[in-house]
Amino acid sequence: MTLNEVKEILEAEVIIGSDKLKMEVKIGCAADSMSDILAFAKPGALLLTGLTNPQVVYTSEISDIKAICFVRGKKPDEKVIKLAKSKNLPMLMTHLPMFESCGRLYANGLIGIGYLDIEKKNG
Amino acid sequence: MITLKEIIQKLNLEVMSASGDFDREIRGGYVSDLLSDVIANSKEGNIWITLQTHPNIVAVATLKELAGIIIVNKRKPEDETLKKAEEENIPVMVTELSAFEIVGGLYELGIGRATENAKEV
Amino acid sequence: MAEDKKYTKIQELTYELKVGNVMTKKVVTVSPKKTIYKLRNILHTKRISGTPVVDKGKLVGIISTEDFMKCLAKGETNIPVEERMTKKVETLYADEPLVHAVRKFDQYGFGRFPVIERGKGKLVGIITKGDIIKGLLKKLEIDYHKEEIHRYRASHIFEDIVADRTTLTFHYNVVGEDFNRAGESASGLKRTLFRLGIQPDSVRRAAIAAYEAEMNIVVFTEGGKLTVSVETHRIKIEASDSGPGIPDIEQAMQPGFSTAPERIRELGFGAGMGLLNIKNCADKMNLTSKVGKGTHLEAIIYLNQR
Numbered sequence: 001m002t003l004n005e006v007k008e009i010l011e012a013e014v015i016i017g018s019d020k021l022k023m024e025v026k027i028g029c030a031a032d033s034m035s036d037i038l039a040f041a042k043p044g045a046l047l048l049t050g051l052t053n054p055q056v057v058y059t060s061e062i063s064d065i066k067a068i069c070f071v072r073g074k075k076p077d078e079k080v081i082k083l084a085k086s087k088n089l090p091m092l093m094t095h096l097p098m099f100e101s102c103g104r105l106y107a108n109g110l111i112g113i114g115y116l117d118i119e120k121k122n123g
Numbered sequence: 124m125i126t127l128k129e130i131i132q133k134l135n136l137e138v139m140s141a142s143g144d145f146d147r148e149i150r151g152g153y154v155s156d157l158l159s160d161v162i163a164n165s166k167e168g169n170i171w172i173t174l175q176t177h178p179n180i181v182a183v184a185t186l187k188e189l190a191g192i193i194i195v196n197k198r199k200p201e202d203e204t205l206k207k208a209e210e211e212n213i214p215v216m217v218t219e220l221s222a223f224e225i226v227g228g229l230y231e232l233g234i235g236r237a238t239e240n241a242k243e244v
Numbered sequence: 245m246a247e248d249k250k251y252t253k254i255q256e257l258t259y260e261l262k263v264g265n266v267m268t269k270k271v272v273t274v275s276p277k278k279t280i281y282k283l284r285n286i287l288h289t290k291r292i293s294g295t296p297v298v299d300k301g302k303l304v305g306i307i308s309t310e311d312f313m314k315c316l317a318k319g320e321t322n323i324p325v326e327e328r329m330t331k332k333v334e335t336l337y338a339d340e341p342l343v344h345a346v347r348k349f350d351q352y353g354f355g356r357f358p359v360i361e362r363g364k365g366k367l368v369g370i371i372t373k374g375d376i377i378k379g380l381l382k383k384l385e386i387d388y389h390k391e392e393i394h395r396y397r398a399s400h401i402f403e404d405i406v407a408d409r410t411t412l413t414f415h416y417n418v419v420g421e422d423f424n425r426a427g428e429s430a431s432g433l434k435r436t437l438f439r440l441g442i443q444p445d446s447v448r449r450a451a452i453a454a455y456e457a458e459m460n461i462v463v464f465t466e467g468g469k470l471t472v473s474v475e476t477h478r479i480k481i482e483a484s485d486s487g488p489g490i491p492d493i494e495q496a497m498q499p500g501f502s503t504a505p506e507r508i509r510e511l512g513f514g515a516g517m518g519l520l521n522i523k524n525c526a527d528k529m530n531l532t533s534k535v536g537k538g539t540h541l542e543a544i545i546y547l548n549q550r
């Protein structure tokens with residue numbers, strides 16, 4: 001799924017990265033807990049979150065998240081936008097709640113990764 | 124229309140605290156790991172998806188009269204959480220799936236689609 | 245050594261970079277006809293240990309401070325340099341890989357080598373150990389003056405290359421309760437590890453472990469240190485603080501256990517997963533703590549293993 005499709009499906013607004021809308025995201029990850037993102041997010045995932053602090057950007061960078069979509073109409077402040085820009089991290093924002101956002105993306109073919117897959121991967 | 128019991132069956136959830144109303148109809152859900160957000164924005168009767176496991180989640184579910192809590196990523200609720208859940212009649216389930224996937228599954232069952240939930244902010 | 249022996253990025257670069265890339269091009273030289281007496285000024289003002297002797301652009305010898313002293317002692321200050329210089333000079337070619345230079349420094353113990361153009365014998369520069377280190381770091385885009393890297397064991401790179409054991413140590417200061425900068429150290433570390441050419445999976449695991457350790461220092465203490473040392477075969481992450489300490493480590497390691505206050509949970513921390521994340525990312529983890537004294541965490545990630 002491309003970022004542009006994500007944008008359409010979630011009726012989202014592009015905060016930064018309008019030049020990167022062709023970028024592919026294959027996996028969805030919904031979380032408000034940084035440790036959870038670090039533990040479960042697969043490289044290249046789209047992160048859906050309600051948090052907008054600088055640590056969301058750092059966490060995304062550390063766990064190779066490809067793009068962030070803020071839910072529930074949350075918009076990060078300028079400082080965070082600047083930080084994300086410096087790291088080349090596209091950010092979208094949707095007014096939809098997390099539940100509806102996940103549901104719509106899942107229904108449109110974006111997959112997730114859960115504990116089962118992690119266990120399989122680890123052997 | 125779908126009940127909590129059917130959801131548990133269809134999505135293969137493991138029931139950790141079985142006291143509560145499992146025949147309740149579930150229309151909408153709420154996903155968040157931030158208690159204040161759940162307190163502010165979830166709706167009565169919502170099924171709550173989170174990875175939080177500490178006892179406060181039961182307090183929040185009780186306060187907002189949520190239909191139940193699904194804990195994701197195979198995390199185990201603390202004993203204290205389950206004790207409280209039994210006292211407060213809040214069903215607690217766990218799943219090995221991630222929040223994104225379990226919500227996807229619930230959405231496919233028709234939960235949260237075009238309900239008042241979709242319009243909340 | 246086994247065939248599949250992996251080189252660190254630094255070692256790789258010693259093959260990739262050429263002597264000509266890192267040498268100093270501006271060289272103080274002396275002509276063979278100059279008197280030893282005149283040489284005095286050069287050695288004195290430039291504080292150099294050896295001066296190339298150049299005739300019409302061509303290197304014809306080198307005269308060291310030692311040679312000069314000997315002449316002084318004998319009172320031979322008026323004879324030309326060419327009569328006392330060393331004529332058989334060990335040199336390097338500008339197009340030779342750096343690794344040759346490294347070996348030569350090791351072999352001869354000299355402080356510098358003149359660099360000449362292959363075939364023509366024309367002097368084009370001079371190279372010191374310092375030039376090599378600076379050149380390598382520059383290529384890696386590691387800014388060792390940057391505030392966040394307080395002490396960079398650059399001076400050891402050289403010995404390490406010779407010993408086939410490159411160790412780089414990075415230090416980060418972590419400030420307690422600073423949620424504007426929390427995460428910066430791990431983020432910087434990740435970039436640096438990438439530049440060092442470490443495989444993405446190992447970089448990711450090291451970065452996650454460092455980030456969780458950094459966040460614990462930010463959240464639970466008044467500040468501490470993150471020290472990361474990178475060797476050919478492993479990355480070692482150490483986090484230490486003089487904070488409140490952990491009363492029951494076994495309990496702290498349990499998934500879901502957290503003493504983080506609600507204010508911290510609202511920021512997305514305090515799910516009680518951090519230490520477990522570190523354990524899962526590391527090949528080895530060691531956590532020690534004394535209540536009232538502080539906490540020390542060590543995580544090791546082996547390279548080229550998984």
Ligand SMILES: Nc1ncnc2c1ncn2[C@@H]1O[C@H](COP(=O)(O)OP(=O)(O)OP(=O)(O)O)[C@@H](O)[C@H]1O
Nearest residue numbers: 035460464496502503513514515516517518519539
């Ligand atoms: N450096 C430290 N100093 C004092 N206590 C610590 C330190 N690191 C961890 N702890 C204690 O160990 C507990 C578990 O730490 P862990 O990193 O696993 O979870 P957390 O930080 O609470 O939540 P998360 O990491 O998921 O955001 C913490 O809640 C805290 O009580």
Ligand SMILES: [Mg+2]
Nearest residue numbers: 459460518519
């Ligand atoms: Mg932590």
